[in-house]
Amino acid sequence: MSTILVVDDNEQNIYLLQALLGGHGHEVVSAMNGMEAMKIADSDPPDLIISDILMPIMDGFTLCREWFANNVLRSIPFIFYTATYTDQKDADLALHLGAVRFIIKPEEPVRFMEIIKEVLEDVANSTTPVTSDPTMQEKVYLKVYNERLIQKLEKKTLALEEEIAERKLTEKQLRHAQKMEAIGTLSGGIAHDFNNILTAIIGFSEIAKAQLSPADKIRRDLDMVIKAGKRAVSLVEQILTFSRQGDEVFQTLDIQLIVIEIHALLQVSLPKTIEFKTSTTQDCGLILANPTQIHQVLMNLCTNSRQAIGEAAGTINILTSTLHVSETKSLPDCPQLALGKYLHIEVTDNGSGMDEETQRKIFDPFFTTKEKGIGTGLGLAVVHGIIKQHKGEITVSSISGQGSTFNVYLPLVESSNENETTEDRGIINDFPLPVGSEKILLVDDENDITEMTQRLLGNLGYIVTSFTSSLAALEAYTNNPDDYDLLMANMYMPEMNGVVLAREIFALDSNLPVILCTGFSESMEELQAKSFGCTIFIRKPIIKKTLAKIIRKALDCN
Structure with a gap:
């Protein structure tokens, strides 16, 4: 078999050729550059040389010119094998x-070895003379060589610049993600403190309202305070969703309730130059969803529309309907949608619109068409993530200068709870509050919240003993366990947190109902609490009606 000299500055490439050629019975010697190859060939000429082009010290073109200038080597066939020089001019x-x-x-x-075999057979049969072009003078060669070299250097430089730019972008995105994570952690802590404040505001307002006669005009003022407090609760929910500390609870949801809320909010916040319209089908059915996240989706889409309209006059429309995807009826804009019934939410505006390139990137994280420093590029990426989490799809269609339409498709579900109340679906009725006369051990390190909760429970008929120290509460229960029918404790307290307190009390009486409250929920803490029998786990602020129902439920279940 033949001896083949392989020249390449990449050790992996040499190894692959050695394995391939050696596997076919050829003896392979190797060199890392043209100068090294010439030294090897001068001492022991091979039967064939296979060379890369782009190499240090002496490149392939220079090696080839030196090769055919050598009277001994010029009769040995020369093959170029390159990944960098790929133009026809390079081949010429x-x-x-x-x-x-x-x-x-x-x-x-297989094809590579066929070429090697053909070349070796041609040389053996002397059917292919191996000579360089004598018409290529030194001056011409240098001119062509320099042109090819400059072009490759330009391409390499451009590729390097693109790689550097890509790395810088990746580093920037990583720093941004780390910043967002830090903000998320901070916002979770802020939300915890804010919920404690809201608990006191809403709770004391409800206590004050209960002491007034039905005709007292101050009741309306207090209603406005409570209403504002509940809107703040919704804001905290969004903060907790952002910080990933929300309870991502999915429930059957009537989209009309969310649309009504969005309409009321945007009707007063949008500029007068923008007309906001909603149109909902009377019975859109139910979806299994997280209300806070669906609210966030619609708010983000409407905010996006408002920014697209800018200072000009415009219109934003939210339309809801139902549709059925079957084997004979699919959606052109969303062919991947599985068979079944869907809620269709359409958010349309007549703003600036988008070109096709922008539409392709619109859901990418950190992509934004806004000026530097305005926006994070996460709004629509979050929307896309939420819809996917809800097993739905979202598409966009837009014409630059004419406006955009976002289509959201969410699977409909049958109501799984025949006993589901109107309150569970977001409709609050003024039914009498459940009351009781049991004895409750209340523990919270916040004095205001302890006082407010004790008064609310007292108004509901319960006998309440409160503590701001979890250690003092544990001592009281240990000394007189029969004095208490239920423990209601804050989750995060100094000295001893709510989970530890509940565990210590459970060791004394495993049948005692326990309610743990917190400004925000850590899933691990919740699982830990439920693992030893915590009756109910709730998040602040707790509205009076909710508190009345939860207390009664815990006591009755026990």
Whole structure:
């Protein structure tokens, strides 16, 4: 078999060729550059040389010219095997210099070996003379060589610049993600404190309202305070969703309730130049969803529309309907939608619109068309993530200068709870509050919240003993366990947190109902609490009606 000299500055490429050629019975010697190859060939000429082009010290073109200038080596066939020099002009130069073949990496092994066999057979039969082009004078060669070299350097430089730019972008996105994570952690702590404040505001307002006669005008003022407090609760829910500390609870949801809330909110916050319309089908059915996240989706889409309209006059429409995807009826804009019934939410505006390139990237994280420093590029990425989490789809269609339409498709579900109340679906009725006369052990390190909760429970008929120290509460229960029918404790307290307190009390009486409250929920803490029998786990602020129902439920279940 033949001896083949392989020249490549990449050790992996050499190894692959050694394995391939050696596997077919050839002896393989190797060199890392043209100068090293010439030294090897001068001492022991091979039967064939296969060389890369882009190499240090002496590149492939220079090696080829030196090769055919050597009276001993010029009769040995020369093959170029390159991944960098791939233009036809590169091949022309190679063949002018005397190469018999110009192969572009990677070549299929079978075809590669066929070429090697053909070249060796041609040389053995003397059917292919191996000579360089004598018409290529030094001046011409240098001109062509320099042109090819400059072009490759330009391409390499451009590729390097693109790689550097991509790395910088990746580093920037990583720093941004770390910043967002830090903000999320901070916002979770703020939300915890804010919920404690809201608990006192809403709770004392309800206590004050209960002491007034039905005709007292101050009741309306207090209603406005409570209403504002509940809106603040919704804001905290969004903060907790952002910080990933929300309870991501899915429930059957009537989209009309969310649309009504969005309409009321945007009707007063949008500029007068923008007309906001909603149109909902009377019975859109129910979806299994997280209300806070669906609220966030619609708010983000409407905010996006408002920004697209800018200072001009415009219109934003929210339309809801139902549709059925079947084997004979699919959606052109969303062919991947599975068969079934869907809620269709359409958010349309006549703003600035988007070109096709923007539409392709619109849901990408950190992508934004806004000026530097305005927006995070996360709004629509979050929307896309939420819809996917709800097993739905979202698409966009837009014409630059004419407006955009976002289509959201969410699977409909049958109501799984025949006893589901109107309050569970967001409709609050003024039914009498459940009351009781049991004895409650209340523990919270916040004095205001302890006082407010004790008064609310007292108004509901319960006998309440309160503590701001979890250690003092544990001592009281240990000394007189029969004095208490239920423990209601804050989750996060100094000295001993609510989970530990509940565990200590459970060790004394495993039948005692326990309610743990917190400004925000950590899923691990919740699982830990439920693992030893915590009756109910709730998040602040707790509205009076909710508190009345939860207390009664815990006591009755026990």
